[in-house]
Amino acid sequence: MDILIVEDELEIAQLIQLSLEKEGFSCRISRDGISALRMFQEQPPDLIILDLMIPGLDGLEVCARIRHKPGAKDPYILMLTAKGEEIDRVIGLSTGADDYMVKPFSPRELVARVRALLRRSFRQGGQNQVYRTQNFIVDVEQRTASRQKNSQELEILDLTSLEFNLLSTFVSNPGRVWNRSQLIDKLWGDNFFGDERVVDTHVARLRKKIEPDQAHPSFIKTVVGVGYKFEDPTIV
Helix, strand or coil: CEEEEECCCHHHHHHHHHHHHCCCCEEEEECCHHHHHHHHHHCCCCEEEEECCCCCCCHHHHHHHHHHCCCCCCCEEEEEECCCCHHHHHHHHHCCCCEEEECCCCHHHHHHHHHHHHHCCCCCCCCCCEEEECCEEEECCCCEEEEECCCCCEEECCCCHHHHHHHHHHHHCCCCEEEHHHHHHHHCCCCCCCCCCHHHHHHHHHHHHHCCCCCCCCCEEEECCCEEEECCCECC
């Protein structure tokens, strides 16, 4: 597994590199946001460890750009910061980070977080599945999703890996109400680290791409006090 470490403090970057390479990971280091994006484009990694405060472009901007236009891979992103305020964590997750750690941190915990992220998979039975509803077609094997643009035209949806998995989960179970814990278990498994509210940020991002009116969702409905459900008649 290839890991890109984006950290301007060389001692911290080298400590992370040493800890991960001892566990068999291949690591590269970038010390600023501009070179990080260049290295990502030249050789997309499996996972990025991204410091929030880096020169050039900060971690939030780097994260947002990667998520806006992913390369051949859609890497997991573990964001690092010296700040512990809740608002920083929420902003980091809302830009597309998968997990969040506050400095100072234990190298052992960092390795555990990395392993947990790389073990995340779409745990859905029957991989050779194509789900069709009135407005969506989701092909699990080909990992493509499209939406009915009009009566004669389909629009291919530009989704990240996690957004695709989330939509697939909803479309495969229309009408089912999911709470955050169930969605975390379905999408990421038992080794999830972090705040359950990361589900809300990913639902919000998916809504931006599929809902005609985000303020009044037609497909992904909020069930107050419980979670979310997907509504769109299934085509048999």
